[in-house]
Amino acid sequence: MYKFGKINSYEGILDLKKIVKDVDIEEMEEALNICDLSVLAKKYKTWLKHMPRVKPYYAVKCNDDAVVVKELAKLGTGFDCASKNEIKLALEAGANPEEIIFANPCKPASHLQYAKEKKIMTSTVDTEFEIYKIFEHYPESNLVIRFRCEAKVAQCPLGDKFGCDAEEDAAALMLLAKSLGLAVIGTSFHVGSGCSDYPAYNRAIATAKSLFKFGQLLGFEMKIMDIGGGFPGADDSKFATVSEIVSASLDKYFPDDDVEIIAEPGRFFVASAYTLVCKIHAKREIRSGKKADLKMYYINDGVYGSLNCVLYDHQKVTVEHFLDDDDNLKKFKSLIWGPTCDALDKIIEETYLPNLSCGDLVAFPNMGAYTVPIASPFNGFLVPKTLYFKSV
Ligand SMILES: Cc1ncc(COP(=O)(O)O)c(C=O)c1O
Known part of the structure; x- marks a missing residue:
């Protein structure tokens, strides 16, 4: 049985x-x-069909069952990890350290040290305090600046807690990173989990483009644009609509292949x-x-x-x-x-x-x-x- x-x-x-x-x-x-578990493979296929340019980094927080994480690693997703234990889980599942993003903008120092030990090279940041912390504990880390761009309607909005103001703060954070000799390599955002305002992705990608320009002016090699999570879970027709908006926006603002586009879907997969x-x-x-x-x-x-x-x-x-x-x-x-x-x-x-x-x-x-x-x-x-x- x-x-x-x-x-x-x-x-x-x-x-x-x-x-x-x-x-x-x-x-x-x-x-x-x-x-x-077959659903995971179906979802991965759906993702690749609709957004072939965007590499999904599964958000482990959404369901950290080791069997699920292992299955996704076998399929070839990357991983968005929020803590030391999530990084450990993804690595144990067979993930490559280069395909893990430490995407919690507020990290305990000991978790950052663990990321360093395990050669997790990319971390998101959204405050000056986090930049100083990274400077102290893991200055070799690559930084992705997370800015706020909220959906008007989302099941779980995240903007009160995370994301710097794109107009007021993002440039200052990049300047600070520059002055400390840290490497900024891209931007990220999260429109909110269970987003039902799909044009929010377009607004955010347009904002990312301006920040990319500023980063390039500062001499950073801007190479990662992270479009976060927020994708629908069970309804693939809604996902098709979101991906049309995202793809059109990428064609408009990031037409060249030299920028790697990644996402952090959680709900979508599981x-x-x-x-x-x-x-x-x-x-x-x-x-x-x-x-x-x-x-x-x-x-x-x-x-x-x-x-x-x-x-x-x-x-x-x-x-x-x-x-x-x-x-x-x-x-x-x-x-x-x-x-x-x-x-x-x-x-x-x-x-x-x-x-x-x-x-x-x-x-x-x-x-x-x-x-x-x-x-x-x-x-x-x-x-x-x-x-x-x-x-x-
Ligand atoms: C930083 C980050 N990335 C990705 C996700 C996953 O979002 P979703 O399940 O809506 O795709 C979350 C969810 O809270 C998150 O905080």
Whole structure:
């Protein structure tokens, strides 16, 4: 049968119903993640088809499962690492140090020393303090200046925390680097994770072009333009739209091949690779008179576990059931709670489901991004186990 800790193979289409039937999920305390590693290869192919000029450096923070990171390393992505441990993970997965960018603009000095030891040559910076820190601990490092260019709408905006002002500060930072003898080799930005203002990429690439000109005037060899993350996870038609905007913008502002264009996609690669299967262990009905107005289900994972994406990543998760003949089943207004004693542990406020019972299973698709690495076993409820699959 299926093995935990190993990659299980399948032919044709991954049959979720069969898997949950075969796994003794009734006996399992924790929820089950079903990870289809073949999705990663499909996504990589999609990326190359739409943006062949842009090399993806997978943002490890998004899902740091070693099996996932290894699979991406085999496919040939680079890696965006935010810490010493992420660098270690990427290297252990087989990544080449030259294909790792240390893309956390605020780095503890010990992590910077580790990057130096491991010959991670490129780091992003967005303040003078970080430039002085790099001067002190790793002056051989190449610098990429991260500037702020926010999408008007994004699931998780990042601009309050990172990115220098492109007009006021970026030039000053480059001048400071020059005066300290450090090498600036490019620029980066992040429009915000889960961006839905796609022209933001165009605005940012135009800004990068001006900064490239200034860097070149200072005598820097400007050779890396990093367009960050923010790409859609599960919806490839939206990705096609974003990539059209990015590609047109690159043709306009960076037509020559002498600049390497990289990106730091996280969600894009992993969101649709995971489906989370949970078990209902308790139920409550809110009634007015004899009528049940609302059915409430309590399941074995919640916002303190891998469904933390509801809180931190502002994800609107969707739920599916496993009963047969869905079209003919009456649906009821339902609310889904996580297992802990905290009322904040609410997964879906309102959805419509058939009348489910304790012991029934429900599935949440597209659960690979910003879920697993953040999950905690609060209240003693274990985080999900993962079964890996790959098509042959
Ligand atoms: C520096 C950096 N790069 C890349 C990413 C990945 O973003 P996304 O998952 O939206 O592609 C993040 C996400 O927070 C980030 O902070």
